[in-house]
Amino acid sequence: MELFAVPDLPEIREGDDLAALIDDRVDLRPDDVVCVASTVVSKAEGRVxxxxxxxxxxxxxxxxxxxxxxxxxxxxxxxxxxxxxxxxxxxxxxxxxxxxxxxxxxxxxxxxxxxxxxxxxxxxLPERPSESAARIRSGIAADRVIVTDTCGRPFRHGQRGVAIGWSGLQASRDWRGETDRDGRELGVTVENVIDELAAAANLVAGEGDGGTPVVVVRDFEFGDHVGSDAHFREIDGDLVRQAIREWTHET
Structure with missing residues (x-):
């Protein structure tokens, strides 16, 4: 798998055709995954x-x-x-x-x-990031688009790239029912693919004044796995969110 930034993108303004700007600067392949930072999506959509x-x-x-x-x-x-x-x-x-x-x-x-x-x-942030991803996808040669952002995580220091919208690929691949090398059946492993790709893209895009908000992931293969669009955890099953609701900060 190879990752590279799309070069020479201008400062994005409201109304800019982000898909055309990307497509004009790189020869995309249909199976590429194009990771686009939410910052430029928001600017193009007038979220300033x-x-x-x-x-x-x-x-x-x-x-x-x-x-x-x-x-x-x-x-x-x-x-x-x-x-x-x-x-x-x-x-x-x-x-x-x-x-x-x-x-x-x-x-x-x-x-x-x-x-x-x-x-x-x-x-x-974009109002509906997956719809934004679909619009970008419709205007470029690649068939898979992820809108990314950076945020922190519980129990970890610092921030990483995460996916907030996607189109053309499923969010997760499900390993449940497959076996490990010893033949034991996997019972809980569901891999969040779009977050992993977003994090990898963020390593290339960088932070601050880098000016490279679009990264192409080439030769990523989803593999022969069951896929799912489950990404954001359902509230009823989100035990961490339920615990946070009960927590108060003492000043």
Whole structure:
């Protein structure tokens, strides 16, 4: 398997044809997987906003005041309001905001970015990332697209690339029912393929001012496995989320 960044992409603006910009710069193959950072997808879809678009309500002001007390740094209640409006549930209000987005992703601050946002203050995640992936896929020569983001993970330090939208491939491959080298049947192993590809792509794309938000994965083979589009855990079976709901931060 080979990974390489798509070179020479310009700064993406609202209304840009992201698929055409990608397709013009690289000779894609049908079985390539094209991993596109959510930042450029959001910019093309007009998800750049100024703080003024989010006049804070009482809850946002309360959250910002509490976070400011904890951290000692000023917190803008307009940012808290943006997070609230982009979320279906706030799992943790302090010492940071951990929320669930409308499309099922759980992350800090609803994934709202304040880095590399020319022309605005805030960059919101795509509203429906899998639909974004499908639109990009329809305009390029490759048949598989993943929209990626970076976020932290429980029990681990730092961030990694994750998939928030996908089209043309299944999210997971299911090893259950197959056997290990000793002939024992696997009973629980389901491999999240799109997250693994997103993490690999992030190693190539990098962070900060790298300017390479699109990575092509070549010669990845899904293999002869049962596939599934299960990606975000169902709430009823998410024991971690249920435990977090009961947790409070003591100040």
């Amino acid at each position: 906003y100024d703080y003024e678009a989010f006049p804070p309500g009482p809850r946002a002001r309360e959250i910002a005041d509490r976070l400011e007390t904890i951290s000692g740094d000023r917190k803008d209640p307009r940012f808290a309001q943006a997070v609230l409006e982009e979320s279906t549930e706030v799992l943790i209000e302090a010492p940071f905001l951990l929320t669930a987005t409308r499309f099922g992703h759980v992350g800090v601050n609803a994934g709202i970015d304040r880095s590399n946002v020319p022309g605005g203050d805030l960059l919101l």
